[in-house]
Amino acid sequence: MSFNVTTDPETDRMLSLRASSKVPLPREIALCDPRDAREYFSWIAVYEAFGLADHPLVQLLGKRRLDAAMASAVSRAEHLDRVAHYGAWLGNEGVRIVDLVSPTQDDPE
Amino acid sequence: MGASKAVDYISRMEHGVIIAVGSGKQGKSCSLHSLIDLCWHTRPVYLLDPMEYDVSMFPGYRRVSDPNDIPVGSVAVIEDVNRVFHSRGSGKDATLQRWLGIISHKSTVVCITTQSMAGTDIEFVRSQDAVVMCKRMHDEDLAFERPEFRMNQVLANIWIEESIRQHPELEPRSWCFFPRFNESVAIPKVWWWSYRNSHMLRDVRL
Numbered sequence: 001m002s003f004n005v006t007t008d009p010e011t012d013r014m015l016s017l018r019a020s021s022k023v024p025l026p027r028e029i030a031l032c033d034p035r036d037a038r039e040y041f042s043w044i045a046v047y048e049a050f051g052l053a054d055h056p057l058v059q060l061l062g063k064r065r066l067d068a069a070m071a072s073a074v075s076r077a078e079h080l081d082r083v084a085h086y087g088a089w090l091g092n093e094g095v096r097i098v099d100l101v102s103p104t105q106d107d108p109e
Numbered sequence: 110m111g112a113s114k115a116v117d118y119i120s121r122m123e124h125g126v127i128i129a130v131g132s133g134k135q136g137k138s139c140s141l142h143s144l145i146d147l148c149w150h151t152r153p154v155y156l157l158d159p160m161e162y163d164v165s166m167f168p169g170y171r172r173v174s175d176p177n178d179i180p181v182g183s184v185a186v187i188e189d190v191n192r193v194f195h196s197r198g199s200g201k202d203a204t205l206q207r208w209l210g211i212i213s214h215k216s217t218v219v220c221i222t223t224q225s226m227a228g229t230d231i232e233f234v235r236s237q238d239a240v241v242m243c244k245r246m247h248d249e250d251l252a253f254e255r256p257e258f259r260m261n262q263v264l265a266n267i268w269i270e271e272s273i274r275q276h277p278e279l280e281p282r283s284w285c286f287f288p289r290f291n292e293s294v295a296i297p298k299v300w301w302w303s304y305r306n307s308h309m310l311r312d313v314r315l
Contacts, residue, residue, distance in 0.1 A: 095264075097272045098113040098294045100147075101279050 113294045115287035119240060120148040124213045126233050127220040129285075130262070131244025136282030137222040138188060139302050140244065142167070144285075145184055145220060146299040152218075154184045157193060160313045166305045176208045182216045188309075190221040191228050199232040206232055213237060225250055226258040243286040245269050261288035268293040 119127065127144070129137040145154060156164060156172045157179065164172040170186075179185050187193050199205045209232060212219060219237075223229045225246070233239060243265030246254070254262055265286035272293045273281045283295045 095268050096114075096292045097268070097275060098116075098292055099276055099279065100113060100116065101283055101295045101297045102276075 113290075113292060115240070115290040115292045115294055116144070116147060116296075118290065119144065122148075122218055122238065122240075123216045125218055125238035125240065126209070126212075127218065127240050127242060128226075128229070128233060129220070129222045129242045129244065130226055130229075130246070130258070131224070131265075132247045132250050133224060134307075135244040135246075137244050138307060139298060140242065140283065140285050140296050141186070141220055141222055142302060142306070143296045143299040144242070145186070147296065149184055149218070152182060152184050153180065154186060155179050157185050157187045159193065160310065162309055162313055166301075166303075166309065168301050176204070179215075179217060184218045184220060187219065187221045190223045190233070191230070194230050194232075196228050196230060199230050205230060209233070209237055225253060226255045227253050241288055243269075243288065244282070244284075261286075264288065265293075 127141065129141040131137050154167075154170045155178075156167065156170055157174070157176060158172060159174040162172075164170050173179060176185070194205045209219070219233075221229070221233060226234075234241075241258070241261065243262055245266055246262050251259060251262060251266075265288065268286050269284045272284045272295065273279075276295065279295050280298070283298060284293055285296055286293045
């Protein structure tokens with residue numbers, strides 16, 4: 001499967017925001033019909049069996065309280081948004097963690 | 110500086126809105142005032158609040174009760190914003206819309222703290238260059254968050270937790286997540302912040 005994506009700063013931001021994990025979002029979720037989203041969320045055991053237990057999304061699914069929140073977030077996304085989402089996860093760009101508190105080597109102290 | 114895209118961008122903002130959102134006592138105000146100190150060291154800072162309290166615990170700050178009293182080029186801070194501008198207040202009273210409409214002319218940065226975007230007048234994110242700064246939010250509160258912000262808040266919780274895990278030596282409440290910049294940043298606490306500041310409304314009357 002290949003993606004041709006035309007992009008702009010806002011899309012870049014959205015893509016990088018969603019690319020916050022090392023493992024791609026399972027494609028059943030990324031490309032599923034919004035109306036089926038809820039059903040796919042019951043696949044958690046399958047994702048775990050395939051070694052995706054550490055994936056933040058799978059961890060979220062494990063918490064019953066958040067199921068509905070995530071399902072509604074996924075099911076509200078536009079189809080193209082979900083395709084972009086999947087493409088971004090393949091891109092594997094992460095969130096930066098910046099520590100401004102600890103002194104750096106440049107500091108006089 | 111230069112390490113954080115978010116902090117760099119905020120330092121260069123002439124006008125705009127900074128929204129610190131997260132559950133109670135997660136360090137929203139502390140991080141917000143520390144960010145103000147970090148980014149706009151020389152700009153005058155005004156606390157916009159109709160309640161009477163002692164502002165001397167905020168060195169260099171002044172308190173005003175009317176947006177009209179905030180001079181050009183200042184930073185306006187509204188603590189716990191829906192005390193001052195009610196949740197859906199801009200539907201009834203146009204003050205907020207009129208004010209936010211001209212902050213770009215007056216070069217004002219408006220900084221607010223709030224516990225949930227669901228209880229915050231949406232005018233704050235609609236009007237001008239708004240940067241959201243997420244602190245941790247409890248799962249129970251997350252269920253009531255607006256859907257537009259819920260996903261970012263879920264990410265914020267994950268990444269703040271991850272940041273704390275990677276840097277166990279730092280104060281956990283110094284971490285802030287900026288969804289727009291995809292960054293989790295530990296903001297150094299401003300020197301004068303103390304228990305008094307975080308409990309500044311302890312003695313006020315409703």
